[in-house]
Amino acid sequence: MSEGHAAMAAEPTWQGGGTPLAVGHKKLGMWLFIVSDTLTFSALLVAYSFVRAANDWPTPFHFYPSIVFSTVMTLVLLTSSLTMVYAVSAAHHGARRKAVKWLWWTALCGLTFVVLHGYEWFHLMHDEGMYPWTNPYGTPGFGATFFTITGLHMFHVITGVAYLGIIAVRYRRGRYLPEDVEVAGLYWHFVDLVWMFVFPMIYLLSTSVD
Amino acid sequence: MTEVQVSEEVAEYTEVHRHPEPKSFIWKYIFSVDHKVIGIQYLMLAVAAVFVGMFLSLLVRLRLVWPEESIPLLGQLFPIGAPDGVMTPEFYLAMLTMHGTIMVFMVLTTAPQGGFGNYFLPIQIGAADMAFPRLNMLSFWSTFVSFMLLLAAFFVEGGAPWSGWTGYPPLSAVPEATVQGFGQDLWVASIAVFCIASLLGALNFIVTTLDLRAKGLTMFRMPLTCWTWFVTAILGLLAFGVLLAAGVLLLMDRNVGTSFFVPGGLVISDKQIDHSGGSPILWQHLFWFFGHPEVYIAILPGMGVTSHILSTFARKTVFGYKAMVYAVLAIGFLGFVVWGHHMFVSGMSPYSAFVFSILTMCIGVPSAIKTFNWIGTMWGGKIRFTSPMLFSIGFVSLFVTGGISGIFLGQPTIDLFFHDTYFVVAHFHLIMGVAAIFGMFAGLIFWFPKMFGRMMDERLNKIHFWMTFVGVYAIFGPMHYLGMMPHPRRYAEITSVDYLEAMGAADLHLFITAAAILTILAQFLFLFNLIKSIFKGKECRDPNPWEATTLEWTISSPPPHDNFAGKVPHVYRGAYDFSLPGTKRDFAMQCNNDEAVFGSRPASSGD
Ligand code: HEM
Numbered sequence: 001m002s003e004g005h006a007a008m009a010a011e012p013t014w015q016g017g018g019t020p021l022a023v024g025h026k027k028l029g030m031w032l033f034i035v036s037d038t039l040t041f042s043a044l045l046v047a048y049s050f051v052r053a054a055n056d057w058p059t060p061f062h063f064y065p066s067i068v069f070s071t072v073m074t075l076v077l078l079t080s081s082l083t084m085v086y087a088v089s090a091a092h093h094g095a096r097r098k099a100v101k102w103l104w105w106t107a108l109c110g111l112t113f114v115v116l117h118g119y120e121w122f123h124l125m126h127d128e129g130m131y132p133w134t135n136p137y138g139t140p141g142f143g144a145t146f147f148t149i150t151g152l153h154m155f156h157v158i159t160g161v162a163y164l165g166i167i168a169v170r171y172r173r174g175r176y177l178p179e180d181v182e183v184a185g186l187y188w189h190f191v192d193l194v195w196m197f198v199f200p201m202i203y204l205l206s207t208s209v210d
Numbered sequence: 211m212t213e214v215q216v217s218e219e220v221a222e223y224t225e226v227h228r229h230p231e232p233k234s235f236i237w238k239y240i241f242s243v244d245h246k247v248i249g250i251q252y253l254m255l256a257v258a259a260v261f262v263g264m265f266l267s268l269l270v271r272l273r274l275v276w277p278e279e280s281i282p283l284l285g286q287l288f289p290i291g292a293p294d295g296v297m298t299p300e301f302y303l304a305m306l307t308m309h310g311t312i313m314v315f316m317v318l319t320t321a322p323q324g325g326f327g328n329y330f331l332p333i334q335i336g337a338a339d340m341a342f343p344r345l346n347m348l349s350f351w352s353t354f355v356s357f358m359l360l361l362a363a364f365f366v367e368g369g370a371p372w373s374g375w376t377g378y379p380p381l382s383a384v385p386e387a388t389v390q391g392f393g394q395d396l397w398v399a400s401i402a403v404f405c406i407a408s409l410l411g412a413l414n415f416i417v418t419t420l421d422l423r424a425k426g427l428t429m430f431r432m433p434l435t436c437w438t439w440f441v442t443a444i445l446g447l448l449a450f451g452v453l454l455a456a457g458v459l460l461l462m463d464r465n466v467g468t469s470f471f472v473p474g475g476l477v478i479s480d481k482q483i484d485h486s487g488g489s490p491i492l493w494q495h496l497f498w499f500f501g502h503p504e505v506y507i508a509i510l511p512g513m514g515v516t517s518h519i520l521s522t523f524a525r526k527t528v529f530g531y532k533a534m535v536y537a538v539l540a541i542g543f544l545g546f547v548v549w550g551h552h553m554f555v556s557g558m559s560p561y562s563a564f565v566f567s568i569l570t571m572c573i574g575v576p577s578a579i580k581t582f583n584w585i586g587t588m589w590g591g592k593i594r595f596t597s598p599m600l601f602s603i604g605f606v607s608l609f610v611t612g613g614i615s616g617i618f619l620g621q622p623t624i625d626l627f628f629h630d631t632y633f634v635v636a637h638f639h640l641i642m643g644v645a646a647i648f649g650m651f652a653g654l655i656f657w658f659p660k661m662f663g664r665m666m667d668e669r670l671n672k673i674h675f676w677m678t679f680v681g682v683y684a685i686f687g688p689m690h691y692l693g694m695m696p697h698p699r700r701y702a703e704i705t706s707v708d709y710l711e712a713m714g715a716a717d718l719h720l721f722i723t724a725a726a727i728l729t730i731l732a733q734f735l736f737l738f739n740l741i742k743s744i745f746k747g748k749e750c751r752d753p754n755p756w757e758a759t760t761l762e763w764t765i766s767s768p769p770p771h772d773n774f775a776g777k778v779p780h781v782y783r784g785a786y787d788f789s790l791p792g793t794k795r796d797f798a799m800q801c802n803n804d805e806a807v808f809g810s811r812p813a814s815s816g817d
């Protein structure tokens with residue numbers, strides 16, 4: 001162990017007068033928010049499982065226009081996570097302009113996801129008559145869970161885009177630190193991660209790949 | 211900014227930058243970010259709520275014993291719920307629902323944590339404020355909005371909801387099931403806003419506890435009050451998110467036409483309801499996944515305050531400090547895996563019931579550890595029987611009485627009989643309602659000199675204590691017996707149930723109502739004492755009137771805007787160093803170093 005390490009070990013991090021594990025307020029706060037939001041989404045997914053088990057599920061379901069479209073949405077969202085990684089890394093290297101550029105790319109991907117998702121929603125409702133309370137293809141529970149869960153997720157994405165915009169502007173003006181970019185990154189990756197549960201559970205388990 | 215003298219108790223301190231006090235009234239008292247002002251705002255909200263809730267319980271008690279009697283004023287206020295002043299059964303249910311909701315959410319969840327925790331957590335750990343002061347303000351004002359939404363339910367068409375504080379569907383989910391519609395919507399909306407407020411608050415408490423402790427204040431030197439606020443916040447963080455999800459789904463069922471909680475084939479008033487495929491059991495799972503942790507959210511801060519006060523007035527260190535901490539953690543953890551014990555009768559596999567039952571019994575172990583440690587703390591101490599001490603001892607008594615009935619209820623076979631009877635009402639009122647409120651009384655009287663720079667009238671407090679202590683046992687003791695008849699809960703009247711008549715339920719109800727009226731009167735005595743003491747109480751210049759050890763007793767009363775005025779004390783020992791051998795005084799404050807405590811002889815203590 002190097003001398004620096006030894007000195008750090010002698011000062012226990014849980015001692016007070018410093019932050020444990022060197023995690024600042026905002027980052028710790030964001031982690032805690034993520035924990036509680038995870039429970040909210042988990043509760044919804046449990047509700048989904050309950051309703052699904054209690055009903056005759058309309059599978060395979062085609063979504064709109066097909067599952068391929070939803071897969072593209074997923075890819076867009078995944079890409080946004082990658083650009084977010086670049087933004088955080090650039091911010092930590094002090095490359096402010098580059099970081100801001102990547103932040104905007106991330107926001108753009110998020111916005112694209114919302115537009116594509118909105119397109120899918122619109123057609124499911126308007127053309128095919130599937131709403132939270134009715135579903136021509138079978139149990140209305142399908143529409144209810146689909147719109148509730150993807151709706152709440154979409155709300156998170158929209159909030160996230162706004163959040164990224166604020167961070168980008170303020171970071172560019174020097175009012176925010178690289179740490180703030182990182183905290184925004186935590187939120188953004190979390191929203192992506194939620195989708196990584198929603199997509200398999202709501203989409204893939206209800207469709208067939210042919 | 212006024213220069214503030216550092217207490218001579220403080221051996222060493224760290225200079226931090228000071229926070230100027232806001233000047234205008236609005237920023238100082240209304241939209242304040244000062245945790246002390248916010249704490250008092252929460253307490254005021256809780257006091258307002260507790261009197262509303264108490265009034266509702268009075269109506270409930272009156273209706274039970276005089277179902278036909280007319281209360282003219284009530285007839286004027288609620289012409290539909292109480293035509294000619296006679297309460298309808300539906301009105302009874304509405305009052306009961308609002309009583310439970312207001313008490314559980316607006317009193318038991320706000321005051322111990324948002325009130326006392328907000329005020330004293332930062333001071334006890336040596337911080338100038340919470341980690342996120344503006345978020346703190348937002349938490350309070352969201353709670354306020356939530357309270358207003360709830361109260362508004364009284365005044366909308368159809369009146370307040372009847373589905374109980376647990377909001378069980380289908381009654382709560384199908385507007386056709388009850389004549390009223392909007393009141394229930396307001397109820398759900400209020401709960402949802404409350405969830406958000408509590409989540410923000412919980413996040414703030416956790417970050418504050420982890421990040422803002424003074425130098426030398428290790429986790430295991432924290433006062434037990436801080437530990438319980440911390441664990442309560444963790445429970446809140448994990449539980450309220452689930453209730454929020456449930457609330458959103460319930461709102462959708464009511465207004466969007468989904469059927470998460472409504473089964474198919476439901477017929478109400480000869481009309482087939484247009485819902486299918488949901489399950490009321492799903493609501494019960496989601497609600498109780500929140501609901502059981504919630505009961506600990508209500509009681510844990512009371513446990514912390516009790517431990518703190520017992521030690522301070524027994525002049526002895528807390529017996530088994532670490533065991534107390536681990537017991538709180540164990541209770542917090544187990545609290546998340548026992549929710550099924552509320553659903554034994556709702557229909558679950560006997561195997562699940564068995565598992566839930568075993569886990570429920572397990573909670574008895576850390577609970578017993580705490581009880582024995584409280585007794586151990588008092589054992590052989592030089593006890594000072596002040597009123598905060600009396601309320602803390604009362605807390606222990608109530609916790610034991612209410613806990614023992616919990617062990618009965620935790621066994622599925624026995625619960626089959628007791629579920630939804632007055633036995634359950636007795637159990638949860640003693641342990642959750644009254645014990646938690648005793649914790650609040652104890653805390654309020656104990657910290658009153660710090661918050662207001664004055665003392666409360668001790669004689670009135672003692673009279674109030676004895677009236678309340680005897681009163682609550684007189685109210686809830688007989689309910690165990692009612693439950694054994696078995697007398698179902700939530701029934702507006704019993705006059706037509708002959709076996710209850712034969713067993714003398716009516717007389718018992720009369721006795722309970724009389725006891726309730728006396729106990730309610732005693733609360734006005736406390737309110738009078740509280741208000742009088744805030745303005746006219748005996749002045750208390752001594753920053754440490756109880757000879758206590760924690761950091762809040764080193765600063766002036768009331769504390770300056772930024773608590774330690776930029777000079778944060780270092781901490782050298784645990785929170786309960788009373789009657790150490792070889793010391794000049796019978797207590798050592800956390801900021802006293804060994805030299806101050808023992809003269810020059812070095813010794814170690816604390817953790
Ligand atoms: C050893 C500890 C405990 C055990 C074994 C226990 C067990 C139970 C059981 C089995 C029930 C369900 C009864 C039924 O509805 O049929 C129940 C209800 C309840 N318990 Fe406990 N309990 C314990 C401690 C507590 C504590 C510490 C609190 C609160 C601070 C509490 C608050 C409640 C409440 C509020 C209800 C009723 C909710 C309702 O139906 O409205 N319990 N308890």
Ligand SMILES: [Cu+2]
Binds near residue numbers: 501505549552
């Ligand atoms: Cu429980």
